[in-house]
Amino acid sequence: MRRDVTLREVAQLAGVSSRTVSNVVNGYANVTEPTRARVMRAVEQLGYRPNVLARNLAQGRSGQIAVVVPYLDTPYFSELLQGIIRAARMQGYNVLIDQTDGDPDHERMLISHGRSRLLFDGVIFSPLGLDQQALADHDPSLPLVILGERVSQGTFDHIGIDDVAASRQATEHLLDLGRRRLAAIGDQPYPTGEAAQLRTRGFCEAHERRGVTVHEELVIATPRFNRVDGAGAMRHLLDLPDPPDAVFCYSDLVALGAMHVLAARGLRVPEDVAVIGYDDIEDGAYSNPPVSTISPDKEMIATTAVERVLLRIASRTPLPGRELRAPHRLVVRESTVGRGAASRAG
Template sequence: MVNGRSAGRVRLKDVADLAGVSMKTVSNVMHDYEHVSPAMRDRVRAAIEELGYRPNLTARRLATGRTGMIALAIPEIDQFYFAEIARHIGEEAGRRGYRVIVEQTLNDVEAERAVIRDREEGLVDGVIFHPARIDTLEIARLRPDTPLVLLGEAARPVTTDHVMIDNTRAARDGVEALVRSGRRRIAFLATVRGDITESTHLRLLGYQEALIDAGIGADPRLVLQSEGFDLEDGVGAVRTALDAGIAFDAILCRDDLFAMAAIRALTEAGLRVPQDVSVLGWDNTSIARNSTPALSSVSPDKAALASVAFDLLLERIDGYDGIGRHMIVDHSIAERATT
């Protein structure tokens, strides 16, 4: 019991009565409207805390037409990059008074269609979605009713908001950094059998462009082939190249996991990183920041991805119905011990 009331039955009116303000003022504080004095805001928050008030989502939806929740749909929640994106989205949601439902699609096209078509309707105010398999035209045809913002490279319909980094430019920057350090035989790890993502293609394109601009011939043998996305697949790709006598003095990797695979295979072969071979990862995830040696990595601004995506989504939720906004956020090269 709190002040004679069951905490589960505390109403907005109870908070207003305790704080000595109107219910509208309580609502304004809860929605973080700026036109509330600091003293009034403190009184309301103290009353909310004392009473243990929690807004009822059903009542909020009936009153405002909104749930205060968004969905984040990503391919795999245990993949390092997507886990960090989910954390940034969650932090951004908390700052804006929203909660997040996280859903993984497991690269299944039917699961992705459900995200677009109807799965989230009525449950959330909007969806931030990183598709892997569903294509641009299909999203355009489905025309989702729930506000939607896309992440990544897989689909970019002109009618839908979209946030990404410039993968081709980022790959060029990575190769250029390796060239500046004196590397000339730069491998790419890797193209992957059955890869359905656009990101590998864009990164490979930037890799080739940078080599040509530097006056270095793009040797097809330096584009390594992997049977899958796991660490052991990456190790196998590097071993196969070394066993075939293919020489290289640097590797640009499609992600940090492949970079760790490269370091393992090179070490097993008696090659030193970075003295003999520099290794540059991609995504600047926790494994890059905490590995030994510390891994250099192409670093998307994940916080900016989350912030810009939320900005666009909230504008859609608030009624914006214009053509899709396609936004590019910054990237950098986090140089550490492996380069």
């Protein structure tokens, strides 16, 4: 590998001090224009590149933020990441991406000793395996913004939609279509599955409001919010003596897995079983039939997360935690209302 050109060699060629070269390269104002031009000619002639690592070391920061998600191949996260990378780049920040696979030890490590082990100034984090206590124990000197459904308690910000309200809305949509045997796919046990539990709460609240009984045996827990788990849960539901006439899925991927099984069994969506998802990923808009869903404002979540983490990085004292709500809306497509009604709605 080519030996790197040093600051001193540039200084020698330009006939100035190393400090002057440093001032020019770092864009400081205390250099005359002829000197600046002479230094820049030497920089170009030698192919000198300022050592960013050294500069960041002197400033005590890396110019990077880390974004930590459970799974990169989940479209919801890749759509969100795209927005975060764009927002960060506009602020001159690079984004380091890490995938935890939802492993609690890996997640705990990232918010406790993460700042020294990795090379970032702040973290935008979507935890999966951690409970409230582990989050509260995070390194308070680490600028931290949490994505998802947790209640903020501590020196970090939290951004998410109102999951209970959104799930209630999705469920009420199914009930208002006259469906009465509603299944829910994606419940998860306490303490780690908080997102899932909030969605189950919304599902139950909608039943209460409409005076309809919740069929407990139709609320199915799954390890993940993915297609495979959606397909497995749907198979189980269809094998019951009295299967559901509608399904609220805790992600669009779960809904796509469920619809795959319905199609394979020759059942019609929504005539035999209505299906609604959650997340509004692009796949759901193009599936056959297109999936009704809850659409979180991902653009706002991404830009707010970047703004908040940069604010925390810039602050000399830890800021109090803030709870930030992004808006969501119900998107009605064919998987709940059929072709004619969906095109009238669209």
